[in-house]
Amino acid sequence: MSVYGFPGSESGGDATKNNGHLLKLVLRAGAELGNVPIVILGDFNITPEKSLTLCAAFSTGCWLDAALQMSALTGSRPQPTCFASPQGTRIDAVLCSAVAAVGLRDLHLVDDTGLPTHVPIQVCLDMPSYSQEVRKQRTSAPFPATETKWTxxxxxxxxxxxxxxxxxxxxxxxxxxxxxxxxxxxxxxxxxxxxxxxxxxxxxxxxxxxxxxxxxxxxxxRVSACQRPDQTGAVLHHHRVLLKLTRRVEEHQRHIAHLQGLGAPGVTPQETSHLWQNIVRTGPRVAVHLELSPF
Structure with a gap:
């Protein structure tokens, strides 16, 4: 993923606030991809250590600053990447999810490119470490449902x-x-x-x-390499949909119990009908296990 932050984010004010909100959206979008290698590249227009949003993400262990990660391994300090001022800043960065950090092998700056102000960052990733070969049993596709009425x-x-x-x-x-x-x-x-x-x-x-x-x-x-669940803060989109649907079912049960306690007649069919309509809308976005249907 690539992102460009709001200019002037290190100066405070609306730029810092807007940039923090932007980075939250980017991190959330990355987390929704699930337990997979995710690399976010960009000019964040703020040094990662000065961003409250990024520091909060780093504290969870789900995201890492690739430059800091490699510096810890080599015993060096991260180098500036932007020289709008003489001392330079490190507003260009590479963020890795915990899964992607497993394959991080090297990071260095590319000098003498002729590009003004910014120095490009080159990252080396060990791609084979993100996958493994398994022997997988083939399963038959489930037959699609049909509403055609037959005599x-x-x-x-x-x-x-x-x-x-x-x-x-x-x-x-x-x-x-x-x-x-x-x-x-x-x-x-x-x-x-x-x-x-x-x-x-x-x-x-x-x-x-x-x-x-x-x-x-x-x-x-070839499949994705197994990762421990606690190595990433990602929640798959269909898991979020399923959890939301579960909460609606629980609320539906409490609501029916309350109305029945008040003596409201005929409430169960109506509430159940509304719930079923919601399941029909939500169902296609929830993962279906093939083994639940033998034919």
Whole structure:
């Protein structure tokens, strides 16, 4: 992420106040990305040690000043990056989340670039340290919900169409007492029927929805390296939505109990209807676990 602070923020007044508010928004946006490496680069127009917002963020351990981090390792002092005055200031900086700091390997200034006033900062990150190779089990995609109403006749016709393609194999497996074969055919039949029922395909189930009832070999895959939860102050966006929804449900329960105690008739259906409408609006932003739905 890149940010440019309000000029004159070290002088106090509205510029300092506005700059503090801007940095809060930037840090909040970074935290919403979750437990991932985050690097914020920019001309903050204030030395990090003089910013109350940045100092508060550093105190949590969730964010670090890359220059101070490297200085602590090398035993040196951070160098000025802006020379609007003879002594120079360090208003250009690199901020790392606790996860990103794991891969921080080097930081130095790039001299003789011909750029006026500012000296560029170069940071070296060990990118492989942010990922790991795991063997991951493939799971089938959940079938999408459908609101299309079908008659019993149409459902039966769809089932018969799906069954007709495997009737001979089903009979053979049944007569030979092939339990594993019957199970595999049953899963294929269910997937083909549900694919037609969800208006995905009238003939066969698309590949990404297949695989139920089979044990597939895990596949190697690169994923984010595991991080301890206390290494970052990030809260994923869908977690925040879920917590907010939980609070609304609790408030809904208290409200119904209160109204029922007053003897208000018919309150439960109305309040429950309002809650359900809110869940319908909020639900798409809440993570859904695939294992909750076997088909």
């Amino acid at each position: 019993a006749k149409r459902e039966n016709e769809t089932f018969q169409r799906a069954y007709s393609g495997m009737a001979e194999r089903w009979t053979h497996a049944y007569r030979s007492s092939d339990i594993e074969g019957l199970w595999a055919l049953w899963c294929d039949l269910a997937e083909n029927y549900l694919a037609a029922r969800c208006d995905l395909s009238a003939t066969s189930c698309p590949g990404k929805y297949r695989g139920r009832g089979r044990v597939a070999e895990p596949r190697p895959q």
